[in-house]
Amino acid sequence: MFGFSFLSQKNKSVRIPGHDGLDPQTQHQQEREQFQEVLQSFNASRIEDRLVVLDIFLSVEEHLTLSGLEGIIKEKRPDLLDREFLKETMEMFCQFGFAQKQLFETQEAVYEHHHLGMHHDHFICTRCGKIQEFANNDLEKLQHEIARQFQFHPLQHKMEIYGLCASCMAQREPALSLQYAANGEQVRIVTILGGREVQTRLNDMGLTVGACLDIVSNHSSGPLIVAIKGTRLAINADLAKKIMVAHVCRHDGLT
Numbered sequence: 081m082f083g084f085s086f087l088s089q090k091n092k093s094v095r096i097p098g099h100d101g102l103d104p105q106t107q108h109q110q111e112r113e114q115f116q117e118v119l120q121s122f123n124a125s126r127i128e129d130r131l132v133v134l135d136i137f138l139s140v141e142e143h144l145t146l147s148g149l150e151g152i153i154k155e156k157r158p159d160l161l162d163r164e165f166l167k168e169t170m171e172m173f174c175q176f177g178f179a180q181k182q183l184f185e186t187q188e189a190v191y192e193h194h195h196l197g198m199h200h201d202h203f204i205c206t207r208c209g210k211i212q213e214f215a216n217n218d219l220e221k222l223q224h225e226i227a228r229q230f231q232f233h234p235l236q237h238k239m240e241i242y243g244l245c246a247s248c249m250a251q252r253e254p255a256l257s258l259q260y261a262a263n264g265e266q267v268r269i270v271t272i273l274g275g276r277e278v279q280t281r282l283n284d285m286g287l288t289v290g291a292c293l294d295i296v297s298n299h300s301s302g303p304l305i306v307a308i309k310g311t312r313l314a315i316n317a318d319l320a321k322k323i324m325v326a327h328v329c330r331h332d333g334l335t
Contacts (some may be wrong), residue, residue, distance in 0.1 A: 108138040111178055117177050129160055132322040133169045137179065140256045143190040145210045146170065164325070165286065184211065184240060201239035206262055249327070258293075258315070258323040265295045267325035285313055292328055 115134055119127045136152055137144065146167055154161050161222045170191055184204050190211065194248040199220070203212040219239075227234045244252075244262060248307035255270050269291050272279055282288070286308050296312060299304040315323075 095307065108135075111138065115178055119172075124172075126165070126266050129165075130169045130172065132157060132160065133166065134173065134178070137170075137173065137191070138193065141193075143192050145181065145188045145190050149191075161316065167185075185242065203245070204240060205245035205248055206242050206264075207244055210245050210247070212245065252327070255324045255326050257321050258306075258325050259298070259317060259320040261293075261295045261298060261325060263295055263298050266292060266328040267281070267295065268292050268328050269323055270326050271324040272322060273324065278319075278322055282319070286311070287313075287323065293325070 108282060112131060112134060116131055118124075119130060124130070133149075133153070136156060137149065140152065144164070149166055149170070150161065150163060153166065160166070170179065170181075170248065171189070174181050174194075177194055179191045182190050182202070184202070185206075185233070187204075187209055200213040200215040201219075202212060204210075204211065205212075223237065229253050242264060244265075258267070258269075261267050269287060269289050272282055272287075272289060287293075290306060294307040295304075296307050297303075303316060304320050306315060
């Protein structure tokens with residue numbers, strides 16, 4: 081645990097109880113009272129202002145970036161619009177167990193509520209950035225069973241699954257150029273554009289209509305890397321434009 085300059089040097093112990101089974105409004109009120117008690121115990125500065133920020137944070141039922149919080153503060157309490165103060169306050173929420181800071185790939189850090197006794201994991205859309213929470217008791221039990229098999233004692237864990245949300249998938253064309261396929265996606269070649277020379281070149285690489293590819297790396301700064309039957313291939317942009325693919329849903333065949 082790191083220290084804050086706005087706290088006194090008094091070392092006090094503050095109990096923060098859980099609140100299972102409470103409705104959101106009661107739960108938020110309890111968290112507000114607990115946070116106020118913590119701040120008072122450490123003689124923190126600007127307690128009332130920090131409680132206002134907590135009220136706003138708890139009223140937003142979604143993952144919130146610091147920039148997003150600034151936007152809400154600007155609308156509701158412009159007098160508190162101070163990025164350093166807001167960042168400092170959000171770090172306090174995290175330190176004292178009222179929020180969790182999540183760092184998802186390719187995104188600004190987000191803050192979410194930390195309700196005691198509750199655990200969830202995340203789906204992250206790599207196209208629109210949407211973050212969707214999910215919880216599954218069977219999955220939790222399986223993780224603990226696997227840990228038991230390895231005689232490992234887990235203290236905490238998180239699962240992040242990256243992909244495309246239903247909304248982004250619905251907006252995509254049935255077939256698109258390979259150059260627009262997403263990292264980690266599995267696709268099937270449906271059409272190859274170009275003449276016999278292109279067809280022959282791709283055929284020699286094993287890239288024929290019906291072949292399934294895994295997108296290993298697709299970044300503007302480097303070549304497109306795909307995997308087919310356990311082999312990695314580098315494909316330049318001009319060639320990738322001529323390969324039309326369709327998404328292969330990984331749900332197929334699952335029960």
